[in-house]
Amino acid sequence: MSGLEQWNWFLDGWIIVAGILCAISTALLGNFLVLRKMSMLGDAITHAILPGLAAAFMISDSRSSLPMFVGAVIAGILTALFTEWIRSFGKVDEGASMGVVFTSLFALGLVMIVQAADHVDLDPGCVLYGAIELTPLDTILITGWEIPRVVVVLSVVLLINLVFVIFFLKELKLSSFDPALASTTGFNATIIHYTLMTLVAITAVASFETVGNILVVAMFVVPPAAAYMLTDRLVSMIVLSAILATIAAVTGHLGAITVPRWFGYHSTSTAGMMAVAAGLLFGLAALFAPRHGIVIVFVRRQLLSWKILAEDIIALMYRIEERDPLQKPDAAYLRDILFSRPFPTTLTLRYLTKQGLIAEINGNYELTETGRDRARQLVRSHRLWEHYLVEHAGMSAENIHKQAEQLEHFTDRQLREKLNEDTIDTDQDPHGSPIPPEDEVR
Amino acid sequence: MRAFALVFLFASLWPNCFVLGAIDRSEIQTQQSITDRSISIPEWKDWKRVFFLEDYNTRIVILGTTLLGMSAGMIGSFALLRKRALMGDALSHATLPGIAIAFIIATSFGLNGKSLPILLAGAAVSGLLGIAAILLIRNLTRLKEDAALGIVLSVFFGAGIALLGIVQQMRTGHAAGLESFIYGKTASMVASDAWLIGSAGLTCMLISILLYKELTLLCFDEGFAISRGFPVVLLDMTLMGLVVVVTIIGLQAVGLILMISLLVIPPAAARFWTEKIVNMTVVAIILGALSGMIGSAMSAIFPNLPSGAMIVLVATAMFLFSMVFGIPRGILIRKLRRHQLNLKVNRQHLLRGLYEFLEARGLLNEKQTAESTFVPISTLLQMRSWSPAKLKKIVKRAQREHLVVALQEDQIRLTKAGLLEATRIVHEHRLWELYLITYADVAASKVDQDADAIEHVLEPEVIAELETLLVRQSTQGVLQSPHAIEIQQENANRSQPGSRRST
Numbered sequence: 001m002s003g004l005e006q007w008n009w010f011l012d013g014w015i016i017v018a019g020i021l022c023a024i025s026t027a028l029l030g031n032f033l034v035l036r037k038m039s040m041l042g043d044a045i046t047h048a049i050l051p052g053l054a055a056a057f058m059i060s061d062s063r064s065s066l067p068m069f070v071g072a073v074i075a076g077i078l079t080a081l082f083t084e085w086i087r088s089f090g091k092v093d094e095g096a097s098m099g100v101v102f103t104s105l106f107a108l109g110l111v112m113i114v115q116a117a118d119h120v121d122l123d124p125g126c127v128l129y130g131a132i133e134l135t136p137l138d139t140i141l142i143t144g145w146e147i148p149r150v151v152v153v154l155s156v157v158l159l160i161n162l163v164f165v166i167f168f169l170k171e172l173k174l175s176s177f178d179p180a181l182a183s184t185t186g187f188n189a190t191i192i193h194y195t196l197m198t199l200v201a202i203t204a205v206a207s208f209e210t211v212g213n214i215l216v217v218a219m220f221v222v223p224p225a226a227a228y229m230l231t232d233r234l235v236s237m238i239v240l241s242a243i244l245a246t247i248a249a250v251t252g253h254l255g256a257i258t259v260p261r262w263f264g265y266h267s268t269s270t271a272g273m274m275a276v277a278a279g280l281l282f283g284l285a286a287l288f289a290p291r292h293g294i295v296i297v298f299v300r301r302q303l304l305s306w307k308i309l310a311e312d313i314i315a316l317m318y319r320i321e322e323r324d325p326l327q328k329p330d331a332a333y334l335r336d337i338l339f340s341r342p343f344p345t346t347l348t349l350r351y352l353t354k355q356g357l358i359a360e361i362n363g364n365y366e367l368t369e370t371g372r373d374r375a376r377q378l379v380r381s382h383r384l385w386e387h388y389l390v391e392h393a394g395m396s397a398e399n400i401h402k403q404a405e406q407l408e409h410f411t412d413r414q415l416r417e418k419l420n421e422d423t424i425d426t427d428q429d430p431h432g433s434p435i436p437p438e439d440e441v442r
Numbered sequence: 443m444r445a446f447a448l449v450f451l452f453a454s455l456w457p458n459c460f461v462l463g464a465i466d467r468s469e470i471q472t473q474q475s476i477t478d479r480s481i482s483i484p485e486w487k488d489w490k491r492v493f494f495l496e497d498y499n500t501r502i503v504i505l506g507t508t509l510l511g512m513s514a515g516m517i518g519s520f521a522l523l524r525k526r527a528l529m530g531d532a533l534s535h536a537t538l539p540g541i542a543i544a545f546i547i548a549t550s551f552g553l554n555g556k557s558l559p560i561l562l563a564g565a566a567v568s569g570l571l572g573i574a575a576i577l578l579i580r581n582l583t584r585l586k587e588d589a590a591l592g593i594v595l596s597v598f599f600g601a602g603i604a605l606l607g608i609v610q611q612m613r614t615g616h617a618a619g620l621e622s623f624i625y626g627k628t629a630s631m632v633a634s635d636a637w638l639i640g641s642a643g644l645t646c647m648l649i650s651i652l653l654y655k656e657l658t659l660l661c662f663d664e665g666f667a668i669s670r671g672f673p674v675v676l677l678d679m680t681l682m683g684l685v686v687v688v689t690i691i692g693l694q695a696v697g698l699i700l701m702i703s704l705l706v707i708p709p710a711a712a713r714f715w716t717e718k719i720v721n722m723t724v725v726a727i728i729l730g731a732l733s734g735m736i737g738s739a740m741s742a743i744f745p746n747l748p749s750g751a752m753i754v755l756v757a758t759a760m761f762l763f764s765m766v767f768g769i770p771r772g773i774l775i776r777k778l779r780r781h782q783l784n785l786k787v788n789r790q791h792l793l794r795g796l797y798e799f800l801e802a803r804g805l806l807n808e809k810q811t812a813e814s815t816f817v818p819i820s821t822l823l824q825m826r827s828w829s830p831a832k833l834k835k836i837v838k839r840a841q842r843e844h845l846v847v848a849l850q851e852d853q854i855r856l857t858k859a860g861l862l863e864a865t866r867i868v869h870e871h872r873l874w875e876l877y878l879i880t881y882a883d884v885a886a887s888k889v890d891q892d893a894d895a896i897e898h899v900l901e902p903e904v905i906a907e908l909e910t911l912l913v914r915q916s917t918q919g920v921l922q923s924p925h926a927i928e929i930q931q932e933n934a935n936r937s938q939p940g941s942r943r944s945t
Contacts, residue, residue: 034585039592040528047699089773090765096527096710100761103703107754110625111747214599221592225585260608268607275600282593286583294582 007257014136014148016253019215019274021154022207023245025161026219029200031238034224035176040095041080041197042220044102046204046213048079050109058112069205076201079105080194157206164199165238168192173234211271218275219245226278226285229292244285248278308409310348311378312338314357315408317367318375322433328364376436381411383429383436384419390430391423397430413438488743500742506636507695507734507753511704513643514692515730516650517684518705519712519723523661524681527710528588531702532576532595533569534689538602538698540568541623542609549612558635561623562690569686572598626697626750639691646684647727657681658719695738696750703754704730711761714768729764733757787898788836793845793864794871795825796856798923801868812861816853871897872921873908879924880912886925 026042033039049072056071079101086097139146165172175182175189182189200220207216227240252274257267287294313334320327335345349365352358357371367375385404389395395403411419416438427434521527544564545556553560572594579590606620650657659667660677668674685705692701712725737753769775796817797806805811823833837854840846845860856864874893878884884892 034589034592037586037588039588040531040595043531043592043595086765090714091771092710092713093522093525093527095525096522096706099527099531099702099706100710100758103700103707103754104758104761107700107703107751107758110751111755114746114748212603214596214603217592218596218600221589221596225589225593228585228589229583256604256607260611263608265608265611268604272600272603272605272607275596276604279593279597279600282597286579286585292584297582 011136012253012257014151015270016250018148018150018154019211019249019253019270020246021151021158022211022215023219023223023249023274023278024242025154025158025203026207026216027223027241027245028158028161028165028238029196029203030220030224031227031234031241032172032176032196033200033220034228035234039221039225040098041083042200042204043217044083044098045076045079045197045201046208046216048102048105048109049073049075049201049205049208051075051105051112052078052109054109054112054115058115072205072208073198073201075105076204077194077198080197080201153206157203161199161203164195168195169235172196211274215271215274218278219248222275222278222282223248226282229282229285229289232291244281245278248281249274252277306344306348306351309338309340309344310352311409312340313345313348313352314367314371314375315378315382317358317365318372318379321367321372328361328366330364334365373439377413377416377438378408380436380438381416381419382408383433384416384423385411386429386431387423387435388419400430497742500739502633502636503631503742503749504735504738506631506639507738507749508731509636509640509643509734510688510692510695511708511730511732511734511753512727513646513730514688514701514704515708515712515726515728516647516723517681517688518730519709519719519726520650520657520661520681521685521705522709522713523719526682526685527706528591528702529573529576529682530685530689530705532591532598533572533686534693534698534701535595535602536572536575536598537565537569537690537693538599538623539605540564540566540571540602541620541693542602542605543568545609545620546605546612556620558638558694561620562638562693565623565690565693566686568598569690570683573682573686622697623693624697624699625748626693626695626700631694635694639695642687642691646687649680650684653677653680661719695734696753700750700754703757704733707754707757707761708733711757711764711768714764714771717770729757729760733760783898785839788832789840789843789845790867790898791826792822792833792836792840793856793860794867795822796846796854796860797864797868798825800856813856813858816849816855819852819854822854867897869921870900870905872923873905873912874900875924876912876921877908889925 030039030042033042052071052073052075053068055075056067056069059071060067082101082105083094083098086092086100087094090097092100136148138149140149140152141147142152171182171187171192174185175192179189182192204213204216223241223244224237226244227237230240231237253270255277256270256273259273260266260268285293288296290296316334316337317329320329331342331345331349334340334349335342338345349358349360352371353360353365356368357374358365359368382404385407386397386400389400389403390397429435518527518530521530541561541564544561544567547564548554548557548560575594575598576587576590579585579593580587585593609620656667656672656677659670659672660674660681664674667677688705689698689701692704696704708729709722709726711729712722715725716722733753733756737756738749740756741747741749741752764772766773767775799817799821800806800812800815803815805815819833819837822828823830828836837846837848840860841848841854844857845863846854846856848854871893874897875889878889878892879886
């Protein structure tokens with residue numbers, strides 16, 4: 001059923017370690033890209049390193065890592081520079097200038113690679129979606145341990161990024177949220193910006209040959225975005241993004257081994273599945289985040305609208321009773337006046353009955369004693385507000401109803417008393433209806 | 443600078459290509475990978491074949507890419523102005539899983555999985571899903587558009603890669619062709635594909651011509667469009683739908699990574715040549731057509747150059763050219779205009795300095811004395827924050843324009859024309875000062891600086907208006923300065939060249 005019986009701690013273990021290292025080091029920097037609204041720069045830089053690789057190969061005529069690394073990092077930094085130049089000198093919209101720069105560089109890289117092709121094992125496919133599966137095959141000896149080269153490189157990058165983020169947290173924070181203030185407080189936001197860009201380029205280059213561009217882009221954006229949904233604090237966002245990136249890396253690899261087997265295939269691209277896993281985590285975070293999640297926001301809004309409907313219903317019943325104490329409205333009558341839809345109205349009426357605020361007699365409704373108290377307070381709030389708006393806000397009597405209708409739901413006893421004190425004592429609202437007393441005199 | 447860098451890089455590598463190509467030609471492998479190619483120098487008959495479109499296949503390919511470039515240029519103009527340039531990027535990446543799934547489904551139903559319409563239909567569906575995801579993330583969460591683009595782009599593309607990994611293991615039908623959608627493979631275009639591209643592209647162009655006014659309004663003033671009762675959401679959707687269609691028909695030619703460049707680069711280049719959207723669209727169509735045509739022609743002449751990359755590089759070359767040389771928004775023309783303005787400002791400052799010097803000594807009443815009095819340069823130097831070298835340059839230029847005459851190195855006087863010009867300038871300066879004092883409540887001590895900022899760009903009509911507005915107090919001639927002017931004596935050696943006046 002699953003591919004786990006072929007699990008090999010040496011192979012799969014190192015693959016997962018490489019994935020985790022890459023994911024964390026990219027996600028660390030990604031937080032600041034997301035906060036600075038530059039998420040697409042990760043995409044641009046990772047595409048644009050291609051000509052750097054090719055140029056480095058052509059110049060050094062070797063496939064040793066260092067020149068290629070340097071070449072790619074330079075190309076990455078140039079992308080950020082070119083984008084900025086075209087934006088400022090050419091007065092081109094930032095998104096467009098980024099699009100121009102990275103596609104041009106990528107195309108240049110493709111053409112250059114064609115020239116270098118017969119010498120170099122530089123497959124653009126490999127650049128794009130990597131060969132993380134080959135991680136354990138290329139090892140070096142460190143103090144007697146055989147460790148994949150990639151793991152060593154990524155560990156160093158992770159360390160650099162970690163040090164950068166920890167030591168410059170304050171500067172990064174300030175320059176991400178308020179670059180102008182950052183400059184006035186005496187450190188140069190531009191330097192921080194380009195340091196960040198350099199590290200983004202280094203991280204992208206270090207990661208690309210293992211996990212490929214696409215995972216780098218995913219890890220730059222997706223875990224930080226998910227963390228941003230979950231928290232309002234920068235430090236917890238960074239920590240969360242690292243945790244999410246780790247989970248995505250582990251589940252991504254497991255998914256790459258197991259999921260295709262359900263359909264009768266072998267494993268598939270680990271990097272691709274890691275991106276998908278990160279996407280799923282983001283989906284979960286976006287939907288179910290405790291404060292900013294789509295579901296909770298929706299529920300909150302729905303509950304509020306029901307609460308308002310309930311209050312509107314009892315206030316309306318109070319007014320009906322006020323006019324004609326014998327009239328007992330039914331659901332259809334209430335709906336007609338409130339313009340509410342049948343389902344929420346029925347539901348709310350049932351809720352109000354259960355709460356003991358209204359009572360049902362043969363399909364007609366009347367206020368109970370507690371319901372009448374609550375309704376009186378609402379109507380009092382409404383009419384006090386109307387009074388106040390005319391008297392102090394200088395609004396004409398025709399326009400105030402709607403305002404008061406909104407305000408009445410958020411007015412407590414204290415505020416009512418204050419309103420009462422601030423308005424000239426009167427028993428009538430501007431329309432001539434009586435303002436009911438706070439507590440009924442029996 | 444960047445232009446030089448790119449051109450240099452390009453130029454320095456170009457000879458290499460041929461050398462490498464010549465050596466390696468014998469070793470070309472047959473494996474299907476874009477890395478396994480090299481360049482050879484084409485012979486005359488190759489050039490002729492492409493230029494005169496003798497080859498049926500070449501004709502098809504060039505026609506297809508040209509039409510693609512045209513429609514992408516047109517749709518891209520709107521997308522660019524609507525600041526949606528990068529949405530095309532996310533969108534084109536998002537098509538990959540659709541292509542893979544379409545292939546899987548088609549093959550499992552026994553159809554030809556590689557037939558273009560099926561794959562493009564899959565691409566369209568997943569592209570639209572991608573756009574929907576972007577809109578949902580942007581509208582329902584606290585994340586901004588850039589993050590939404592990044593998420594959709596990477597996750598969809600990752601899913602596509604994972605699906606391609608599965609497709610490659612399918613026993614039915616080898617899927618090698620699918621990867622050509624990533625980098626594009628123009629050479630594989632057949633007549634029916636060109637027809638598909640052409641008809642879809644022309645339909646897109648037709649739709650955007652019909653909706654020209656509405657789309658323009660959408661790009662420039664969404665709020666106004668809403669208030670006029672245009673269905674803005676529907677229009678926005680239409681625009682994005684057009685982007686989807688153009689992206690998808692471009693997948694085969696330039697590939698999904700580079701497709702965005704056809705949508706962005708020609709319109710961005712066109713932007714340098716015009717201020718009007720109609721012209722911009724037309725220029726973008728032309729540039730798009732040219733890049734499609736030249737790019738695919740080059741890849742036909744040099745058979746091993748990847749066509750998608752060549753199309754993009756041609757477009758980039760046009761972009762760089764436009765950015766540097768474009769009129770009226772290119773870099774050079776803007777620099778030139780600024781330079782000319784600086785020259786004018788300096789000349790006017792020099793003349794005004796001379797005039798005020800003469801005025802302070804009461805030498806202006808007699809034209810003869812005004813024109814024969816020499817003013818030492820050292821005095822002028824103290825009137826503004828000029829360096830001696832700069833002042834010398836300014837004086838030389840004024841001399842060439844016959845506004846001043848220099849006696850020796852350090853003495854100059856106004857010519858007749860110079861005096862006339864100086865009179866006019868001083869008059870305009872003071873008019874503006876007076877206006878600022880009377881109408882803008884600027885303090886008399888500060889007004890000189892404020893007037894400095896604007897006097898050089900006053901139009902004649904504005905001057906006339908100022909004249910009537912400020913009812914000439916001194917009936918004729920030059921206005922008196924509304925504030926005290928302090929000019930240093932020739933021998934006074936005060937060391938504050940910048941502060942020429944104080945009140």
